[in-house]
Amino acid sequence: METISAHQSVKEQYNILKKDGMSNTFDRAIAQGKRCSFCEQGISCQLCSNGPCRIKPSAERGVCGIDADGMAMRNFMFLNTMGTATYTFHAKTVAKTLKATALGKTPFQIKDEAKLLALAEKFGIKTDKSTKELAIAVADAMMAGINADSDDELSNVLAFAPKQRIEVWRKLGILPGGPLNEVMDAVSSTMTNMDGDYVSLAKKALRLGISCIYGSQIPLEMGQDILFGTPQPHAVNVDLGIIDPAYVNVVANGHEPFIGAALIKTAHEAANQEKAKKAGAKGLRIIGSIETGQELVQRYNIDDVFVGLTGNWLSIEPALATGGIDVFAMDMNCSPPDLGSYQEKYNTSIVSVSKLVNVPGMKDQIIYKPDQAAAQAQKLIDMGIENFKKRKGKATNPSSRKQNAIVGFSAEACISALGGTLEPLLDVIKKGTLKGVVALVSCSTLRDGGQDVNTLKIARELIKRDILVISAGCGNAALQVGGLTTLEAKAEAGPGLKAVCELLKIPPVLSFGTCTDTGRIALLVTAIAEALNVDTKDLPVAVTAPTYMEQKATIDGVFAVAFGLYTHVAPLPPVAGAPRLVKLLTQDIEGLTGGKFAVETDMVEAAKGIEAHIMKKRAALGLPA
Ligand code: SF4
Ligand code: SF4
Secondary structure, eight states, X not given: OOOSBSXXXXXXXXXXXXXXXXXXHHHHHHHTOSOOHHHHTTOEEOSSTTXXXXXXXXXXXXXXXXXXXXXXXXXXXXXXXXXXXXXXXXXXXXXXXXXXXXXXXXXXXXXXXXXXXXXXXXXXXXXXXXXXXXXXXXXXXXXXHHHOOTTSOOXXXXXXXXXXXXXXXXXXXXXXXXXXXXXXXXXXXXXXXXXXXXXXXXXXHHHHHHHIIIIIIHHHHHHHHHHHOOOOOEEEEESGGGOOTTXXXXXXXXXXXXXXXXXHHHHTSHHHHHHHXXXXXSOEEEEEEHHHHHHHHHHSOOOSSEEEEOOSGXXXXXXXXXXXXXXXXXXXXXXXXXXXXXXXXXXXXXXXXXXXXXXXXXXXXXXXXXXXXXXXXXXXXXXXXXHHHHHTTSXXXXXXXXXXXXXXXXXXXXXXXXXXSSHHHHHXXXXXXXXXXXXXXXXXXXXXXXXXXXXXXXXXXXXHTTEEEEEEEHHHHHXXXXXXXXXXXXXXXXXXXHXXXXXXXXXXXXXXXXXXXXXXXXXXXXHHHHHHTSOGGGSSEEEEETTOOSHHHHHHHHHHHHTTOEEEEOSOOTTTTOHHHHHIXXXXXXXXXXXXXXXXXXXXXXXXXXXXXXXXXXXXTTOOO
């Protein structure tokens, strides 16, 4: 079994890390060896000083009295609160950036006025205002949604969610309030001796998922579209070969596009290019990494200055091993904590640009502030040029691997690629040329094999079965670098999907966006459900997270189940020691929301399960097999 990576570039860079004796994620994953079975099954707890407690035949409850199901669900709830809090932090930053931009205090502009108008209408804001006034009102409404009381129904849910869903959620008592207060309620519920009932905790998780998507994710992505443009299909370059050490290279890593967008703008200034050349470089380049890179490539064309995306989070250390990165700027989320040790070895400067992010030994912290973004980008570029002067002439390990990818299939772009209406897509689904659609929203993990091995495997299995894949998150980078988001990849699709690809001139995997895009995918699914006049749970669609890793992924998964979708996950989530909870999440919940989790670590079996679900939904709608 491949234990390092599906990507040749990463395997080659891994060999360099090995040769250099560098600590790296791949070796650390092996060093962890077999894991504790209590932790693996979710039945250990060290919340209070009575613990740590473990559930075993001789101790069926923790000291406080909590049982296995309550303990595992409470542990799972922690992950979901972290994910929601982090998405909400991001949403707050978008609202602040939008307001500051309207006031002329940032280097950004209102790029998509139509989306500003659409969001204002959804928020119930009168639109007889100037663009500036409207943007301020929308930013204030975003903040009001984030802060809305958890005792009230969140107006965003009522504005954006499908009507049938709202009724289902109201009946279940999971129609939530604003994400900040829902996080507060959820965290408080998970204290020792607070909520020990796994069913009650599971309902609170569903509530949190709905609040996260409608209160934070959807406004934040729409806000970013307003500021940086709504993604449209275009070709870009990906993989580690985009790093040319002869240039001053500044990398934007994380999940938020603000500093990255400011860097792209500032790096295009002739004076900065000149400065880089004076330092002995061929010029100055900006490079996208993980989700920040994904946000940027989805919205910006590549050129001589912005050159594309390296890959997902497991490609960070291999990218640094090229020795060609001058500044690695980390915004919120997904910067491994050992990067400080890479600075000396690979002649780079690790810099945090978020108050949330810190790695031991990093060179500097320049905390993003909307009204200082231009100066902050300039400072990072100057640091990059200074770094280049020091690393000039030193050995580098460039990669020769470059892959082209078509990106930018936002919901709007999908509809416009279909000629302005969903009809062509619905037609091919109704006829059975296309069996259905799967959203692949995933991280990347080494738990069940090398980087992206399983992600590529399940995507290939799905397209082979005439199922269109929409990709987001680190899973999206997996498929971009793996070559499945190209027009040529239609050769790997089944005959039906291949015909659709040829007809619409699209790849069999539509590169949609980041792990933050679950909300936008939900809007696309909502549009399909409304066009067919059915509930989301009745659609021949599903979700897969074949290599989920962290806490944002779990809340995305919980939302998908609340939304009524069959949601495949791997690796095994830490709930196996809680039989009643497992039954609730994988079986009984279907009777409540219409969705359920399907856990399967064999990707062929997982694809078969997804296909069977899609065929069941097709039959129920009276569509041909
Ligand atoms: S909260 Fe309960 S199960 Fe957890 S450590 Fe304390 S006593 Fe043990
Ligand atoms: S998909 Fe997961 S691992 Fe990847 S950047 Fe997002 S949160 Fe991090």
